[in-house]
Amino acid sequence: GAVVSQHPSWVICKSGTSVKIECRSLDFQATTMFWYRQFPKQSLMLMATSNEGSKATYEQGVEKDKFLINHASLTLSTLTVTSAHPEDSSFYICSARRGGLGLGGRAAGELFFGEGSRLTVL
Amino acid sequence: RKEVEQDPGPFNVPEGATVAFNCTYSNSASQSFFWYRQDCRKEPKLLMSVYSSGNEDGRFTAQLNRASQYISLLIRDSKLSDSATYLCVSDQSGGSYIPTFGRGTSLIVHP
Numbered sequence: 398g399a400v401v402s403q404h405p406s407w408v409i410c411k412s413g414t415s416v417k418i419e420c421r422s423l424d425f426q427a428t429t430m431f432w433y434r435q436f437p438k439q440s441l442m443l444m445a446t447s448n449e450g451s452k453a454t455y456e457q458g459v460e461k462d463k464f465l466i467n468h469a470s471l472t473l474s475t476l477t478v479t480s481a482h483p484e485d486s487s488f489y490i491c492s493a494r495r496g497g498l499g500l501g502g503r504a505a506g507e508l509f510f511g512e513g514s515r516l517t518v519l
Numbered sequence: 520r521k522e523v524e525q526d527p528g529p530f531n532v533p534e535g536a537t538v539a540f541n542c543t544y545s546n547s548a549s550q551s552f553f554w555y556r557q558d559c560r561k562e563p564k565l566l567m568s569v570y571s572s573g574n575e576d577g578r579f580t581a582q583l584n585r586a587s588q589y590i591s592l593l594i595r596d597s598k599l600s601d602s603a604t605y606l607c608v609s610d611q612s613g614g615s616y617i618p619t620f621g622r623g624t625s626l627i628v629h630p
Contacts, residue, residue: 403562431617433620441606488560490563492618508608510562512562513560
């Protein structure tokens, strides 16, 4: 079964509205979650790294005031697309790494993905 | 230059064929690599991790060449169900342990 749950799986909204997407790790604690965006036939592009209890780290070119990320607990991160426009229509996917960092700070543990949320802005 | 590069394909092969994908990475500090499989409109799912010594899981073999900074995925005896996009992932981006994806290689296995 899924270990990272993402909701909603799809949403259609009018231009100018805000949409919240939730990402939950179901059976492990995730101090860090990642938010990606994927346009058709493109790779997953990292938008931001969500850190529990602190501000998210945004990638260059991603507007932090438009894509609000909240990581209030060890099992939940939310992405809110504020004042959505048609160009924001995309597939948004969250992921969390189980196990965090291992020895010497090296990445450890498998990366799990949410089911993805397909946003269509009319 | 992108940090992780893949030939987008598509690779169009008959059932039973052997097919190989390569993926190059630019960050020599990268430690961990993975192959993920993504079906259309679905989330990526881990196919296998890539170890320095190479690893094999059934029909799938992954190898890492640090000197040339590439990883490979070999699929033997292709099945129709292998049709998907295969994503190469490095664990590093700009010195941080952030998974970085290639754009994926599309595989189509036909009867």
